[in-house]
Amino acid sequence: MIPVAVVGVSHKTAPVSVRERFSFTNAEALVLLESLRDYSGMTEGVILSTCHRTELYVCPGIDLDLMDSAVSALKRKVGDLVGGTDQYLYHYSGALAAEHLYKVTAGLESLVFGEAEIQGQVKEAYDSIRNASTARPLVGPILNRLFQSALAVGGKVRSETPVGQGAASVASVAVGLAKKIFGGLEDRTVMILGAGNTAELVVESMERNGVSGLIVSNRCLGHAQKLAKRFSGRAVHFTEMPFNLNKVDILVASTAAPYTLVTLEGFRDALGGYREKPLLILDLAIPRDIEADVGGEPNVFLYNVDDLKEIVDDNLLNRKASIPIAQDIIAESVSSFLDWNQTLEVVPVIKDLRDSWDQERLNQLKWLWQKLPNLPENEKEIINIFSKRLINKLLHEPMSRLKKGVGNGKREDFVEAVRYLHDIQNVSPENTGDLKKDPELAHSD
Amino acid sequence: MAHFVSLFLYIGSLIVWLRSLVKGGRGLDPSVAFGLASLGVLVHVYSLIAFTSSYGQLPLTGIGPSLSSLALVIGLALLGTIVFGEGRRVGIVVIPVIILLETVAIILGVRPSFEVLDFQGAWFSLHVMMAFVGFGGMTLSFAASSLYVIQLGELNNKRMGRLFQFTPPLVTLDRISRVALVTGFVAFTLALALGWFWTISFRQSLDQFNPKVLWSIMTWLVFLGIFLTRNFSRMKPQRGAWASVLGFTVVVMSYIGLRLLVSTKGFFL
Numbered sequence: 001m002i003p004v005a006v007v008g009v010s011h012k013t014a015p016v017s018v019r020e021r022f023s024f025t026n027a028e029a030l031v032l033l034e035s036l037r038d039y040s041g042m043t044e045g046v047i048l049s050t051c052h053r054t055e056l057y058v059c060p061g062i063d064l065d066l067m068d069s070a071v072s073a074l075k076r077k078v079g080d081l082v083g084g085t086d087q088y089l090y091h092y093s094g095a096l097a098a099e100h101l102y103k104v105t106a107g108l109e110s111l112v113f114g115e116a117e118i119q120g121q122v123k124e125a126y127d128s129i130r131n132a133s134t135a136r137p138l139v140g141p142i143l144n145r146l147f148q149s150a151l152a153v154g155g156k157v158r159s160e161t162p163v164g165q166g167a168a169s170v171a172s173v174a175v176g177l178a179k180k181i182f183g184g185l186e187d188r189t190v191m192i193l194g195a196g197n198t199a200e201l202v203v204e205s206m207e208r209n210g211v212s213g214l215i216v217s218n219r220c221l222g223h224a225q226k227l228a229k230r231f232s233g234r235a236v237h238f239t240e241m242p243f244n245l246n247k248v249d250i251l252v253a254s255t256a257a258p259y260t261l262v263t264l265e266g267f268r269d270a271l272g273g274y275r276e277k278p279l280l281i282l283d284l285a286i287p288r289d290i291e292a293d294v295g296g297e298p299n300v301f302l303y304n305v306d307d308l309k310e311i312v313d314d315n316l317l318n319r320k321a322s323i324p325i326a327q328d329i330i331a332e333s334v335s336s337f338l339d340w341n342q343t344l345e346v347v348p349v350i351k352d353l354r355d356s357w358d359q360e361r362l363n364q365l366k367w368l369w370q371k372l373p374n375l376p377e378n379e380k381e382i383i384n385i386f387s388k389r390l391i392n393k394l395l396h397e398p399m400s401r402l403k404k405g406v407g408n409g410k411r412e413d414f415v416e417a418v419r420y421l422h423d424i425q426n427v428s429p430e431n432t433g434d435l436k437k438d439p440e441l442a443h444s445d
Numbered sequence: 446m447a448h449f450v451s452l453f454l455y456i457g458s459l460i461v462w463l464r465s466l467v468k469g470g471r472g473l474d475p476s477v478a479f480g481l482a483s484l485g486v487l488v489h490v491y492s493l494i495a496f497t498s499s500y501g502q503l504p505l506t507g508i509g510p511s512l513s514s515l516a517l518v519i520g521l522a523l524l525g526t527i528v529f530g531e532g533r534r535v536g537i538v539v540i541p542v543i544i545l546l547e548t549v550a551i552i553l554g555v556r557p558s559f560e561v562l563d564f565q566g567a568w569f570s571l572h573v574m575m576a577f578v579g580f581g582g583m584t585l586s587f588a589a590s591s592l593y594v595i596q597l598g599e600l601n602n603k604r605m606g607r608l609f610q611f612t613p614p615l616v617t618l619d620r621i622s623r624v625a626l627v628t629g630f631v632a633f634t635l636a637l638a639l640g641w642f643w644t645i646s647f648r649q650s651l652d653q654f655n656p657k658v659l660w661s662i663m664t665w666l667v668f669l670g671i672f673l674t675r676n677f678s679r680m681k682p683q684r685g686a687w688a689s690v691l692g693f694t695v696v697v698m699s700y701i702g703l704r705l706l707v708s709t710k711g712f713f714l
Contacts, residue, residue: 159472177605180609183616278682311605314605
């Protein structure tokens, strides 16, 4: 059993009003983890807190008291909620906890399926706890391995499947289209006609991508000025829109007008002839603001809301088609993590075996030094090194086979056989912590 | 041997470009493909320097050396696209042309020509090199324009699949095509002027019934047609792109046709 558990909330279990109460800053996360370590027997812990999820990963996850403490700590953070906190929380332990983190990192659990941002957020959460200056480290071998493998799985899923391919929102499709027409968005001017949530999101996204100019045109100049101020743009009255049409590269139309605002004839008049530069028009209004025939004009690329939605749906469908392959990659990685974890369980016997053989080596050297009292120091050193190399060589194969046997589910039989054959006494599993520094174990990583 | 190495590097580059196309241009594949093509060009340069030092003549006469030199000029033009960022993806069209030219050159043998030409020396070398730069520019313009036409189709048909993702932005492709065309047109005009200047000076004739002269004039007119379409027509970028694609096709087809019809002896390349 993998000694990891996770408890948390996500966009699937809780609305934003609840999720925001579970949100942790880095400092708050450290305080909670240190308290769990000092008072509840937690050996390792990481908190992942993003807009869409807050998750607490703890080790050893098989400790039910620790799980209770972790849940209680989260409840204390949130305070009272109507109907209680339990209805929003989910928890997984063992292999399911590992699988969950792998899915989260690969973007399979994200609100926007396959989004890549989560990979960076997982890395940031893990790095911030791992690099925090605390009295004792909060991340040890188990969570190190788990998070590193999760990041590797996320990368692999993204590179080997189309899970992150294609834009998945109207705003990102709009930016993608603009980039494929103009290259970069620097030195480009956008004009927004009317206002609407989607249109504002599109403009926001374009601004993040570096558009240099923004013109806001609205029937109500006050509204236009308000929006223009927000995006450091320029407001113009709706009647001035045609005169600005030739100055812009991208036109985002999103008015509530019940009729077509830009007809083909009006468009041609506004341009005063042929337009040389490309013009991307995103008509997000319903009913449409731009006459469809405008899209047939040279150098004009017209997309209405259905076109954009269709592209988003196609991309999401394409992303979701990758689920079976992504799940195979995740299953393989969970299995590999299980194998590694089982290998960890034989560390005590490996350590005992090495200690026992090393003791015997020292005994034999002592005997040899007595028999050869005049042996020079440099030759003694050579023999000493030789004896170490011999022991390492002799033990290498049995240890490798022991680890492989453990991976095949024969742990008990193998450990017992090794202890019997080498006359090694049982040691307490608590020794595992120190034994993780064993070089053979290091190789097993 | 070096010719084979460069050919294999070009083939490797093409394979990686195609893999990148399948993946929608994601990851490191475009950089790897461009890197392999650059290595191919380096080895190609070495092979032609070795040719020059071994035989004491520039690889500008004889069909094998000429085709190999032309392939190298096109390769160098491809390297120049590095300044256009994503625009270097035109390599997916340019590399097959280079592979074709280099393969034919290897099959025919990159050996020195013992043909004695009356037009020779520095002016001849400059004439041929300028002509090669002209063809290199036309090829690069063709490659960028082909991708432009493809990307335009994807945008007009509202498809955002892997082909759309792989293909560079329209503005970038238009810029590459324009720069390549202008460079090629100027170089080819210079080559033609040098050739005619020599012909008139030393043969006291325009030699206008010579098939290669006729073909050169036709090629220059094609260049001029593309140039005019790109600069003075409505829908300049679109029609300019189509003109580059059609012009290149006409030039290549007419060359192949002339080679089949006219005795190869005395016909250039």
